[in-house]
Amino acid sequence: MSVQTLLQPERGLELSPEWWRGAVIYQIYPRSYQDSNGDGIGDLRGIVERLPYIASLGVDAIWISPFFTSPMKDFGYDVSDYCDVDPMFGALSDFDALVGMAHKLGIKVLIDLVLSHTSDQHPWFKESRASRDNARANWYVWSDAKPDGTPPNNWLSIFGGSAWAWDTTRCQYYLHNFLSSQPDLNFHEPAVQEELLNVARFWLERGVNGFRLDTINFYVHDYQLRNNPPLPPEQRNSTIAPAVNPYNYQEHIYDKNQPENLDFLRRFRAVLDTYGACAVGEVGDAQKGLEILGEYTSGGDKVQMCYAFEFLAADSPSAARISAVLHHLDHVAPDGWACWAFSNHDVPRHISRWDLSPAAARAYATLMMCLRGSVCLYQGEELGLPEAELCFEDLQDPYGIQFWPEFKGRDGCRTPMVWTGAVVNGGFSTALPWLPVAREHVGLAVDMQERAPDALLHHYRRVIAFRRAHRALTHGSLRDLHVSGDTLSFIREEAGEVMFCAFNLSHDPATLYLPDGHWVPVGQELNSSGPGEDGLVHLGPWQPCLVVKR
Template sequence: MKLLDKNPDWWRGAVIYQIYPRSYQDSNGDGIGDLAGITRRLPYIASLGVDAIWISPFFTSPMKDFGYDVSNYCDVDPMFGSLGDFDAMISAAHGLGLKVMIDLVLSHTSDQHPWFAESRHSRTNDKSDWYVWADPKPDGTPPNNWLSIFGGPAWHWDARREQYYLHNFLVSQPDLNFHNADVQQELLGVSKFWLERGVDGFRLDTINFYMHDAELRDNPPLPVEERNDSIAPKVNPYNHQHHLYDKNHPQNIEFLKKLRALMDGYNAAAVGEIGDSQRGLEILGEYTSGTDKMQMSYAFELLSGHEPLPASYFVEVFDRLQQAAPNGWACWAYSNHDVVRHISRWGLSDASARTYIALLMCLKGSVCIYQGEELGLAESEIAYEDLQDPYGIEFWPEFKGRDGCRTPMAWENAPNGGFTDGPKAWLPVAPAHLPLSVAEAEKDEGSLLHAYRRAIALRQNQPALRGGDLAAMKADGGVLSFQRVGAEGAVLCVFNLSDAPASFSADGATPLEAGLSAPDAAGMIVLAPWQFTLLALDKGGQNG
């Protein structure tokens, strides 16, 4: 049995498995996944060799945004179980050597949270300033031009106070006012509540949205040539602004320092989600540099793109990372609960999927993998009448929302994929996922699932891959190569990210394990399309 890592730097280079609880395992037949279902499947997760799990929100919520609209931060929504179920899950995970990270949504609450009910009641009550309220312009229009990620203005009129409140997301998700010290203190108390229950860290939702410009200045327009759809879909006018004032406030760092000081007392770590297509890597550097802010953050560089990422793109990203965040720590992922699964987004074959996961496990930083990607699950096609996601309903059919990546996990080649014993799952299980189920993949040593296990094991067994420096990254046509250099030696990582054979000079290097390509008598390695190799170098490394 793997022992729970007591090292305070356990997060550095860790592999984190993301669980979307509604869709992982239903234990009571209601068609919705729950905490008891997660507990049942923890041995499977441990068998992957990962260090930690990240569980998307399970707090009390009206579920307008499926748990990212919290109405009670310190309890479990009944659809997911109880605090007792949570405690049992924590105990079971720790017994298997797994850390547990939970998804804290601190930037906003549900409009059904008691804090908001009190705040909107009057302009003079104790919580009147706990949310972002503003008077209208003289003509009655919103106080500025800020837009919501979910479409339309980021301001909603409230007749009780005769003021607008800010909502960067759904109208039912009012933003908390982090300029209020009481709000900060209350949220630190929420964090402590879960740390006391044994959590090992947090994934912090929309970490750069916590604070806004107190002067409520208009965002300037963004030139057409600088717009992209890595944060919001192309059809969303949110992409038309340079978001200078509605997020990324410099004072946000002071709150992050307070949160870090709290976490340090519990040996806990956090990974922050940075939602910004213009300054993502720069903010990553600001939020993770030094030892007094967040341990890790991720931007969206590898969570975007509509075709396989070429070798040159990785060089570009790491060059920009070095310039913008030389002392920061990134957390990389290809898929999550908010983006089209990368198998579909990039149109991957089985061979290319294997090469990309090996590449992910060789990158400097920490790593998140999303439930089902280890099976090669593709994005599900959801009929409009089955849609649950308000984002997809708003922008259908040009943007179909996030339901396609949130369909239930396929455990067996059976009705509902073994996800539920009930008659119907909350989202339909894709028939194409059933032959790829865990039960089927376990029986096939050549399956993608076993390739994920081998890639994770390589990372875990090679200190240079887990925590070493990255050096000499370059792209030569379709071939990406780089070194990971640690105290105990160096590893040369070579990936052919193309459909054509390629050769690479690696004289004197030796494969890390059987089955990986070795140099021939002339010191050359010939890689088939979408083939990779990992080679041991002398301690100082060598140029390939």
Template sequence: MDDLTEQTTDWWKGGIIYQIYPRSFQDTTGDGVGDLAGIAQRLPYVASLGVDAVWISPFFTSPMKDFGYDVSDYRGIDPLFGSMDDFDWLIERAHELGLKVMIDLVMSHTSDQHEWFKESRSSRDNPKSDWYVWADPKPDGTAPNNWLSIFGGSAWQWDARREQYFLHNFLSSQPDLNFHNPAVQDALLDMAKFWLDRGVDGFRLDTINFYFHDAQLRDNPPLAPELRKADTAPAVNPYNHQSHRFSKSQPENLAFLERFRETIAPWGAVVVGEIGDSERGLELLEEYTGVPGRVQMSYVFDFLSGDDLPADRIVQVFERMLEVAPNSWACWAMSNHDVVRHISRWNLTDQAAKAYCTVLMCLRGSVCLYQGEELGLPEADIAFEDLCDPYGIEFWPEFKGRDGCRTPMVWDMGVNGGFSTSKPWLPVPHTHLQRTAVAQEADAQSVLHHYRWAIGLRRKHSALRHGDMTEMASEGPILSFRRSDAEQSLLVRANLSDDEAGGLRPWQVQIIEG
């Protein structure tokens, strides 16, 4: 396969995707919120990193209870972010720069302000009455079962119009769609085709394993304390007390994913899914990506959670992956819009951040980078009175929510770091102003320049993009593995510690050909 063909048909395999959170990237209107025109304006910077694609978090019409992940019109652009003309310009500009564009599809649920839900809740016999998950109460009036919401409390909300409960895995203003209804699937597939016709190259599928629920509404069993993981929900959330056997990750999802992939195939579109399952994440990765005709790649939360990421933990993840997901294709990420930035989560120095970046670029799979990660931005400390995230407000102070990783990008030393001329929707931390893109451009030893170098390394070596990964091992802080294909073989050795070890300096990554 020649380079041009590979770029157009197989670019995703081993590719690098840069996630943009629109509210916090660049404001061009002076309202303190980022917009689509701002993304288009900053795309040359993104292209300069050497990435293959951008993933843009939701910009659809929304009441913004969950900041765009509560969609009220799948085919509309919220005025907060601009217009369809702005989106078309963004697509055109990205393609001119050689960047693919992936947009975030939130299909498991909508806003309660969506016209579909307004009609569905109006009666029990309207044309869309079965488009959402409705259920009668138990004889004593309580919820149909014990399912819990990730955002706290029961996953069921009473509706006085229908005198029934509706399911919501997230906020009560985010009712779950009923994927057991073929008409719901058809409507969502038509929506995907709408955006493909507008020029998008693929989709990030939000909560890809939440689409189907158990049709019998069986109770979830309890989960033993020693098995609880704070991956998809914080430790203080009782959501972790259940094994979510029936509320998500249902077998019916596989047929829908095949249907989705078949629908988008004529456009050559690419999918990266988000698998939110602390118990069976890697097994689902195999089910969703390891079988031809489903999605190309998904990410799990193995590197998006935890207090640190030592060498032996990386080995354990890949050994488990080899055992239960040998045919899968992962998209690895260390930070995103839902978790504490890894610089703070793992308490990394710039030197350590560079080492982890290099390791990430050498692992088998694809890669997602989150805006500001390439600047080494730490998590922002947001005061309670400045919080916007309902998740953080609910579980404060033990869990501070997601606002700390969603603060505006810092471009220069201008007002608000060059993000906006007016008060930003979230404050710009003073510590971030010391790490602006402009300042790091001028420093050859900066984290930004290292990210460019590491991305270039991956692009230069076919073995790092597509090759096999073997001989993975850890000895104390030393991580080692081999990447090889028909053209080359590379031995990677990394010292993931502050001390000299294995003949390597602290945080040194060594790549040896042959």
């Protein structure tokens, strides 16, 4: 059945088209958020139960990772029906209830659209692989073998091995940038683009306020199927399994990042604008992520914001590193809009990745809320959850199973949310969870932090409220970026509000001068320092300075 025939007549909320600018977005991995029916897997009704907690954080929106019908070979990122809910998560009526409750609480809803590929169980692919001359024969990327029977080119899958799989019915190879059960759609086929735009319309009609677009730079492939060149070893800086994954040995100039992608994004933006909706794109590219972010978010005719992987890397971001990223972003994307993230469902949690102390965790949270751009928080980040340590026998992630033990996969950041410390499974489920609840997480449960005034959870609430109270932080420019030792400083400015922000990103005290002018301390609830009697700012370890000009 065509997507268009399934569209619902009711429109979503009328919203300011600029609500996304400077927004704080809370990512939910539905399998691991809250189980409402005792099967050990989180679901949509579970999210509804926890929406009041999310509202209490003060965030602007939620982003829900895929909940569509799927064989779950890649846990929902292999879609077999774009317009229905997988039974393990509930039904369309549950999704409608979620949107309705979220909107009542003032929370916008973004959902994760996986447009670059489908499951091999999707009816489109089943039809496409059946013959070379059916109506959807060209909906996926098919190619003949080379004369010696090998794949058409040297493209590699992110999950290991060739990006091409042989199909015995068509006697051709099909492209899969991820698992072989995730064939890539052919965006050179106009009918594919139109049907995917209809998918977007289907969910916009159900009231969603926009989308997180998975692997946004993978949509279009090189039509000539040219080989990727090798990448020099010193440039292999991927954030995920860089040492053991041969994917990082290539410069990916032909299997993704194609110029034709911009034309599709313009068509997608036109659909978004019809509904006053927005999109944030995931840019998967270790070498040119910020450049692509600039391309995809410039001009007001593509997506509104993108996030790259600069702060999802293994090394903790020093003052110098953050300054370099922001300077480079300003150079390559002066008209763009970033969405910053420290953690998500694909990388180890940043508390462990950067080995952060409680004071450092607070400092980085405050820093993130002062950056120009929007912000994505990952569930449990507000609790300071570390990466969970799992046994090989507990793994579910095919990526981790493939590269174990050098790379442990993504399950360590996907374990269930902990709600109640004294309840079995942390209050996530009454049944055995699909991934074990980490012992080290139980003492950080929501109920325990609610009772502790100095808990990280309360700091996140305070710093989100601080961001929302200052338009200079949500919408303002960023200038006068400066590094002195381990201290990073800059000025944010908007509509007459000028705020100086400085951060000591070290275990040692630091001293700095304020710019000329009369500065008034703000953010004392965030442990912010102000000018001393000597006119200098004395920063303790991991302490910020937040002042506004009067």
